Amino acid sequence: MERDASEPDPSRSRNGVVGVLYGEFTDTLNDRVRYSVILTESALTIQRISSSPGRTKVVFNLTDCVGCRAHRGPDSADVGAYFTAYFYPFKRRWMSAGVARQRVEQCFRVALVQDPDANLQEAERWAHAIRDASVLQAPRRHGLTPLLELQETDGELTLLHITMVRRPCRVMILVNPHSGRGQALHLFTGHMQGMLTEAAVPYTLVITEHQNHAREVVRKADLSQWDALVIMSGDGLLFEVINGLMEREDWREAIQTPLGILPGGSGNALAASVHHYSQ
Numbered sequence: 155m156e157r158d159a160s161e162p163d164p165s166r167s168r169n170g171v172v173g174v175l176y177g178e179f180t181d182t183l184n185d186r187v188r189y190s191v192i193l194t195e196s197a198l199t200i201q202r203i204s205s206s207p208g209r210t211k212v213v214f215n216l217t218d219c220v221g222c223r224a225h226r227g228p229d230s231a232d233v234g235a236y237f238t239a240y241f242y243p244f245k246r247r248w249m250s251a252g253v254a255r256q257r258v259e260q261c262f263r264v265a266l267v268q269d270p271d272a273n274l275q276e277a278e279r280w281a282h283a284i285r286d287a288s289v290l291q292a293p294r295r296h297g298l299t300p301l302l303e304l305q306e307t308d309g310e311l312t313l314l315h316i317t318m319v320r321r322p323c324r325v326m327i328l329v330n331p332h333s334g335r336g337q338a339l340h341l342f343t344g345h346m347q348g349m350l351t352e353a354a355v356p357y358t359l360v361i362t363e364h365q366n367h368a369r370e371v372v373r374k375a376d377l378s379q380w381d382a383l384v385i386m387s388g389d390g391l392l393f394e395v396i397n398g399l400m401e402r403e404d405w406r407e408a409i410q411t412p413l414g415i416l417p418g419g420s421g422n423a424l425a426a427s428v429h430h431y432s433q
């Protein structure tokens with residue numbers, strides 16, 4: 155008898171969870187600690203394999219995942235490979251009632267065989283699958299472009315199919331190093347740079363050197379090179395960037411460029427209100 159397509163495929167099901175991928179990997183520091191890892195369309199479920207009962211299962215929502223990469227370990231004699239997923243889930247703050255996004259890194263060692271290349275291939279397969287699944291959970295965040303497949307019949311257009319295509323979101327980041335009592339650049343290198351690397355977002359950093367520098371850069375920039383302009387500063391630099399865009403001959407298109415603001419100033423009223431209302 156043929157299996158109903160709507161029924162879960164039992165070969166991809168473990169502990170009642172239907173997975174896109176299922177694997178067993180070891181802890182990065184201790185080979186004797188093993189985890190079962192299940193990737194579904196919406197979550198990564200990690201369970202410590204242990205004979206003693208207890209709450210060892212952790213579920214990460216893929217909407218909180220910014221990226222995942224496969225890599226080798228620091229020891230060249232190690233045949234194992236690794237994949238690391240980066241999550242920013244909401245968590246309760248220490249000694250506070252509020253919640254905030256906090257970074258969680260999950261790294262696994264893949265040592266299925268003695269061949270390091272085969273292990274790396276498996277780690278890459280996982281990293282790829284986790285990235286793809288998280289992109290589909292948060293298409294706008296990952297810069298997915300919908301491709302519409304249309305068919306023309308007797309002058310009428312019919313939509314056949316929508317495919318989401320991923321292309322890297324290229325960002326120009328403008329930082330005023332004097333902003334926020336000189337803290338903006340430090341905040342960028344200390345926090346933002348790492349997150350951009352984890353999310354594999356290619357960016358160009360512009361550190362402003364004088365008043366109206368950002369305005370000139372934006373006025374002259376080839377905007378087809380960028381998917382977004384992000385300002386890390388107080389409110390002043392954002393106004394410069396908007397003025398620069400509005401002074402261009404192609405200002406009608408230019409002002410459509412997505413703008414972002416990261417709080418780097420002392421007051422950050424605009425960044426706070428924009429981010430508050432976008433939640």
Ligand SMILES: Nc1ncnc2c1ncn2[C@@H]1O[C@H](COP(=O)(O)OP(=O)(O)OP(=O)(O)O)[C@@H](O)[C@H]1O
Nearest residue numbers: 333334362363364387388389390391419420421422
């Ligand atoms: N390298 C620079 N040297 C001097 N002035 C700069 C430089 N880069 C930008 N500026 C100017 O500094 C002004 C204030 O910048 P911004 O709003 O980013 O910081 P801030 O005043 O520290 O922020 P906040 O108002 O929140 O304290 C901007 O209008 C900009 O023209």
